[in-house]
Amino acid sequence: MRIQMFCINFVRMLALSIGLALILSYAVFVIYAERKVSAFVQDRLGPMETGPYGLLQTVADLIKLLQKEDIVPYGAHLWLFKAAPIIIFTAVFTGFACMPLAPELIGAPINVGVFFLLSIVSIDVLGVFIAGWSSNNKFSILGALRGIAQIVSYELPLTLAVLSVVLLSGTLNLEYINFQQHAHVTLLSDTTYFPWGDWTMKDAKAIGGIFTWNIIRYPFLIVSMCIFFIASLAECNRAPFDIPEGESELVSGFHTEYSGFRFAILFLAEYAMMLLVSLLLVVLFLGGTNTPFPNIGAVALCDWTSGTLGHWSSNAWGFFWLVSKAFGIVFLQMMMRWTYPRLRVDQLMLLCWKVLLPISLVMVLCSAYWVYWLKQ
Amino acid sequence: MxxxxxxxxxxxxxxxxxxxxxxxxxxxxxxxxxxxxxxxxxxxxxxxxxxxxxxxxxxxxxxxxxxxxxxxxxxxxxxxxxxxxxxxxxxxxxxxxxxxxxxxxxxxxxxxxxxxxxxxxxxASKVEVTGMLWLTEYLPIFEWIGFLLLVVLIGAGWIGSTLVQEDKSKGEQV
CATH class of the missing domain: 1.20.120.1200 (NADH-ubiquinone/plastoquinone oxidoreductase chain 6, subunit NuoJ)
Structure with a gap:
């Protein structure tokens, strides 16, 4: 019993350290990628001087940031100013705890995982507010004001888009949602695949790959996925929804006064948030840790690229697929940033309340009817 | 401990x-x-x-x-x-x-x-038990509270809109 508890705790600590290492190394590479993507979109070369193809540019930037003097502006609220980056990063990092990184690697397999994640996002807002308010700066307070208004509004379509998936999968546990879409786990195998025909989940899992993903099994979820993606861009304050920190209007919004290590933490939290919402999107819609390749007769692509369940190979493949898919979504977020112009505040609110919210409500109804239809 | x-x-x-x-x-x-x-x-x-x-x-x-x-x-x-x-x-x-x-x-x-x-x-989590209770036994209470909150919301909107109109009419008089 003790050994079993030790193993469970060991896996949880392993998930924690892998999560932290993933975020830190990801941040270094993704900032480099952001520069290169923006450069290629704008027909430039991007950083080329530091290291081969500018590979060491982010490392150099990090060293510069860590060496900088820690400045607290005159008239700022000292404690709140110092606490804000900690609150923001802690909130985002806590979100990774209930994210299944591989089939058997999860920090906290809590039963209210999705709900917990959505609540964590709302603590992040408070950090943004405290950062903006305590800086004693007009740009910061305006940025914080815009940020809160935006995040509070976009939480609604985001939550409703998640709700349409939760209705269909019947659980709030992210690990279960992941397992339901996994080809080698027999969960749900006797339920029907579509409301029509006599195809069951067992047949689908024998083929595996993309056919067990939620997005293929429930085709109308593609609308929910788009809503989730748009709302998650707004939650991360990414362009085209970057009005809280729009450079041309507010210098850089709520983090105008931050420099050095504290700025680095805020920057890290922003990119970690991008990864978190991408991981959530992948687990909810795009099969989680499952491979995209199906078995085609003797060419068992799904089995070859999934590993054996309960063996380390399954965890390695699962981690690889999850992170690759999430990086694909992060790449899409970057392309969005360098393609679309920033929205005005009124356009932002119009999009949220008059377009996304009604559509996501209809999607929740669709999911409810689909569940009813499946059960008949 | x-x-x-x-x-x-x-x-x-x-x-x-x-x-x-x-x-x-x-x-x-x-x-x-x-x-x-x-x-x-x-x-x-x-x-x-x-x-x-x-x-x-x-x-x-x-x-x-x-x-x-x-x-x-x-x-x-x-x-x-x-x-x-x-x-x-x-x-x-x-x-x-x-x-x-x-x-x-x-x-x-x-x-x-x-x-x-x-x-x-x-x-075992309490999610399922709580969810079932909310949608069966306690549903009427939640519906009533929801209805009351809706009334409050409409009332607040109405008061707000009349205040805005008064402000506008005052502005016109000046």
């Missing part, structure tokens, strides 16, 4: 300590931040008692909703703490006594009675 007892005492101290800060600070901003800490402590206590759903609802409703709105209010009405310095006799002694009484009650009465669980993860 078991781990769970340690965390229980830790979060109790956090909750009560932050509440004391709210009472004593003169800066509204600090009070709101302390309220955040206090509410988080309450959520943690819910989780320790095995009510994980309630803990998350506590965070999403009170911190994500109520506290953010409070912050908006504070931001618009903020004044320097020096502007409302006032003294009430025996204020401090009362404010020390009340939390102390709470701590006393907690230590003497509640602590031995609380059904503590060894590991929050090892127990």
């Amino acid at each position: 078991s781990n769970i007892l340690f965390f229980f005492i830790f979060f109790s101290v956090q909750t009560i300590g932050s509440a004391v800060v709210i009472l004593f600070t003169r800066n509204v901003m600090y009070a709101v931040t302390a309220l955040l800490s206090s509410l988080l402590g309450v959520a943690a206590l819910f989780v320790l008692a095995g009510a994980d759903v309630l803990g998350v609802i506590q965070i999403i409703v009170y911190i994500g909703g109520v506290l953010v709105l409070t912050l908006f209010g504070v931001m618009y009405t903020y004044q320097s703490p020096k502007r409302y310095q006032e003294s009430i006799p025996h204020k401090k002694s009362v404010f020390i006594l009340i939390p102390l009484l709470f701590v006393l009650v907690l230590l003497v009465q509640a602590l031995p009675l609380l059904p503590m669980i060894d590991d929050p993860y090892q127990h």
Whole structure:
């Protein structure tokens, strides 16, 4: 019993350290990628001087940031100013705890995982507010004001888009949602695949790959996925929804006064948030840790690229697929940033309340009817 | 001392300590931040008692909703703490006594009675049971509350719109 508890705790600590290492190394590479993507979109070369193809540019930037003097502006609220980056990063990092990184690697397999994640996002807002308010700066307070208004509004379509998936999968546990879409786990195998025909989940899992993903099994979820993606861009304050920190209007919004290590933490939290919402999107819609390749007769692509369940190979493949898919979504977020112009505040609110919210409500109804239809 | 007892005492101290800060600070901003800490402590206590759903609802409703709105209010009405310095006799002694009484009650009465669980993860979740209860037995109550809130919302909208119209008509007269 003790050994079993030790193993469970060991896996949880392993998930924690892998999560932290993933975020830190990801941040270094993704900032480099952001520069290169923006450069290629704008027909430039991007950083080329530091290291081969500018590979060491982010490392150099990090060293510069860590060496900088820690400045607290005159008239700022000292404690709140110092606490804000900690609150923001802690909130985002806590979100990774209930994210299944591989089939058997999860920090906290809590039963209210999705709900917990959505609540964590709302603590992040408070950090943004405290950062903006305590800086004693007009740009910061305006940025914080815009940020809160935006995040509070976009939480609604985001939550409703998640709700349409939760209705269909019947659980709030992210690990279960992941397992339901996994080809080698027999969960749900006797339920029907579509409301029509006599195809069951067992047949689908024998083929595996993309056919067990939620997005293929429930085709109308593609609308929910788009809503989730748009709302998650707004939650991360990414362009085209970057009005809280729009450079041309507010210098850089709520983090105008931050420099050095504290700025680095805020920057890290922003990119970690991008990864978190991408991981959530992948687990909810795009099969989680499952491979995209199906078995085609003797060419068992799904089995070859999934590993054996309960063996380390399954965890390695699962981690690889999850992170690759999430990086694909992060790449899409970057392309969005360098393609679309920033929205005005009124356009932002119009999009949220008059377009996304009604559509996501209809999607929740669709999911409810689909569940009813499946059960008949 | 078991781990769970340690965390229980830790979060109790956090909750009560932050509440004391709210009472004593003169800066509204600090009070709101302390309220955040206090509410988080309450959520943690819910989780320790095995009510994980309630803990998350506590965070999403009170911190994500109520506290953010409070912050908006504070931001618009903020004044320097020096502007409302006032003294009430025996204020401090009362404010020390009340939390102390709470701590006393907690230590003497509640602590031995609380059904503590060894590991929050090892127990079956209450999600399904709670969900079923909400949608069957307690549904009428929630519907009534929802209806009342709708009435309040429409009323607030109506009052707001008439105020705006009055403002507009005054503007035209001037």
